[in-house]
Amino acid sequence: MTTVAVPQVPARLGRFVLRMFRPHIYVTYGLLWVLALEGSASAATGTAWRPSGATWVRVVSVVLVLLFLRMLDEQKDLAHDRVHHPDRPLVTGAITAAELRGAMAVIAVVVTVLNAARSASAALLILASLAYGLFLAVLERLSPAVRDRQLLNLAITYPVQVLLGGYVYGSLVAAGTVTADWRGAALLALCAGVFLHFEFARKTSWEAPPGARMYSVDLGPRRSALVTAGFAAGAVGFQVLLFAPQGPLRLLPCLAAVLPAWGTRRFLAAGRGGWPVPVAMGFVVITYLALAVGAVLPL
Template structure:
């Protein structure tokens, strides 16, 4: 293993295993969480804080890259049979190279978290990385975890929760002591609904097309559609609470109360899927719904 080999393997990883929209997701995630936290604390943004926000966002992105590299290492035994074209099974990258790259991005994430919010920020992100690493032996200890999507969701989603804790801890570390309020729970409700509606939609298919590990294989077509729809409603409800349109100027009041209209985007696809008119829900619609909600929350809580 050489530095040049690690750089080449990292380039292959970014080209094939880390789509550009992951970067957009990390930026919107950080923006929505930070905006909501500041709004709940009644905090104004200044130029210096904008710089720390950038460091916090890049730290989150670097941590996600590290965990994604480790995830490919974890999946290597199964990928040799199921996905031989991927970089590791195909031999275009080695496990050592992916491991070294994961270590580099983890170190960069922790350094940026420290710059953003000191020891508290670095410690919060270290917990995210530690839990992600712990999923490796945990996944191997549970028989056929890849065929038990609800259990897998319960085990893997805490990574998202802990990453949100990092974003909130970083933000509140820069505010006055005691700035956090009990209403912060709605941030977690919002993110859970927004992300999990997408997660269920992307891993559901028709009765004939469902594979082991799909939510539709366990819940059935209508059950999977209903679960994704329920998470969508939860996300919009959380977004409305965070935007609190009843407390804002009339123009933003209208915009906040129009948030439920975003449900049209995933519901159209889910309805047709439940009726058997689609082989699977539209992943694009679910992703658009997620992005739109993140943008709405970021903007409404800042200008409301």
């Protein structure tokens, strides 16, 4: 058992975060996701929107929950990482499970306090995301099928993203910013399409190294590519459903569809290598950024 002096813990956690939770990726994603979802929830009803103090509470809460889930994943994947990723921090001892669990407890307290100060509903919604993540850890330990079958694992684990999106939308409803209706479900479906396009893109390849957890292993490269493209198309379709009645300028974020279209063509034409992941990441960034900006501008 590794013994770590308490004063060393913050620095060790900091190094873990910088390596396994790269801020320029995860923080940017959390920020843009919340701004796009919150702004679109208002814009879809024709209501003017500006970020507020509550917006930044939601941003901080979502980013912290993503960090909580990343720390949880590090522990869930320990046996797999010992074989296939021996340089991971938990495997090498650069961080310990006890340190990660302590940090997770702190995160749980911080997000609960932040949201309870605004409403009990918001606090319960954010806690539901944390609770589901912990449930998944137990389920994966008990069920080899859930742990090892990539598509089944996605079906079981993706709802934590839905819960996080539901927290953002639900806290808006609780605050009286928007009224709950079908557009909330459509917005969550839009975000699902954006996220799942990237999720499939990063795990779609013509080749698969030993031990790789790839959707293209289960579906085959071509079908995995079509599913990847299909999620992007679905995201664009929900944008049309939500914003077309407000005029063509509201559909400018749909132009980001050029990226997955190009990515699909490039992947299928190459016949080797992986999906161009930076292009898929660009689709996420441009779509969410355009939705957030469009919600602010009087189009």
